[in-house]
Amino acid sequence: MAKLAHAQWSSKMAFVLAAAGSAVGLGNIWRFSYLVGESGGAAFVLVYLACVALVGVPILLSEWMIGRRGQKNPIDSMKELASQSGKSKGWALVGISGVLAGFLILSFYSVIGGWSLNYTLSSVMGTFSGQDADSIGAIFNGMLANPGTLLLWHSAFMLLVIGIVARGVTKGLESAVRSLMPALIILMLILVGYGMTTGHFGETLAFMFSPDWSALNGGVVLAAMGQAFFTLSLGMGIMMAYGSYLGEDVNLLSTARTVIIIDTAIALLAGLAIFPIVFANGLSAGEGPGLIFVTLPIAFGNMTGGVILGLMFFLLLTFAALTSAISLLEPTVEMLEERTSLSRVPATLVSGIVIWLLGIAALLSFNLWSDVLFFGLNIFDLLDTFTAKILLPLTGLGAVVFVAWCLDRKSVEQELALSGTGLSVWNIVARFIAPIGVIVVFLAGIL
Ligand code: PFF
Ligand code: NA
Secondary structure (H helix, E strand, C coil), X not given: CCCCCCCCCCCHHHHXXXXXXXXXXXXXXXXXXXXXXXXXXXXXXXXXXXXXHHHHHHHHHXXXXXXXXXXXXXXXXXXXXXXXXXXXXHHHHHHHHHHHHHHHHHHHHHHHHHHHHXXXXXXXXXXXXXXXXXXXXXXXXHHHHCHHHHHHHHHHHHHHHHHHHHCCCHHXXXXXXXXXXHHHHHHHHHHHHHHHHCCCHHHHHHHHHCCCHHHCCHHHHHHHHHHHHHHCCCCCCHHHHXXXXXXXXCCHHHHHHHHHHHHHXXXXXXHXXXXXXXXHCCCCCCCCCCHHHHHHHHHHHHCCCHHHHHHHHHXXXXXXXXXXXXXXXXXXXXXXXXXXXXXXXXXHHHHHHHHHHHHHHHHHCCCCCCCCCECCECHHHHHHHHHHHHHHHHHHXXXXXXXXXXXXXXXXXXXHCCXXXXXXXXXXXXXXXXXXXXXXXXXXXXX
């Protein structure tokens, strides 16, 4: 058994919960549904599922392996393993781009986390009760138009993240994730049930699962792959960091299966809950990032017990967003603690404030800075696009290529506890299918 350099998860369950807590977040509900709507439905969904299976699985495993073998933060783990394998220290770039991607993502993620907080409060106050699609749309647009409101909620969300990480209470979140995740799933099922009463459920099934392949192009495929990375928290340094706390006894394959099933199930349920409301109210599926905020309140405003259900839903969504955000800030803070003279509280403040400031630029792109465009994208879209479509795939590619081609085979066999056919399948997927898949999709999407 390898000697472990630092702290470990208290149990296998703790690791599964932490990984699932990071994976399940706004990506599953907010981002997944609006991308499905924007990208023409089933064709996107099916490509996304294929990306999760063929690219997501091997990269998730590779990141965990790098962490567990390297026993350090993402950057130093890559450095360490590269020098052990007689490879260039330049591989540390994989860790660096992961950490950078994480920073950029958290800045706009916090803005949406803020929307979710705001909607939690609005649900309690009964703001949505009896409202039709038009007035719910107006409430949402009113929020977007007001930089002060957006700033308030973005700051509140970031303060929560900073507060929790600074106090180092993240371990206590395990038990919270354990009970809140099932609650989120039950709530999604109730919403899917509501969707069935709208008379547009069949249409939703067709929209999500019966592909019109003519909707497919390089851009859509790249968006689907980007979403696979985003939703599994890949390419952000998170899973590498988590792997470094991992004991030798944890089976990576079965853990990956659990995390991926939960994450994918919640995304698909979100789609099944949201699109019946879109179709029943004549809304546009291509609404964009506001999709869940202009649809779900219609359901909550018009169903019995809607005030309570709406409150619970946005509270759980906020909580899921918080556990994801913490999963990102925690390793960064730990790295700063290890590598600089900063202690935990200042380390958390420094990283939190940088992210908060970037988030302000993102939220202004919905109002005052809506005309500020780079490559035709506003700042919010630029951050989202540059990370999900470029940084995450490149970081993930680096991780899987390193594990499949540079790490010694004995380590890989041990890490995966595979032999014979299983090992051959791994080798084919990790050496060829995943890397070639990422490269082809990347080039097709960019060009
Ligand atoms: N996997 C997360 C999700 O699907 O919501 C993505 C994520 C975003 C994780 C931002 C961490 C983070 F800070
Ligand atoms: Na996710």
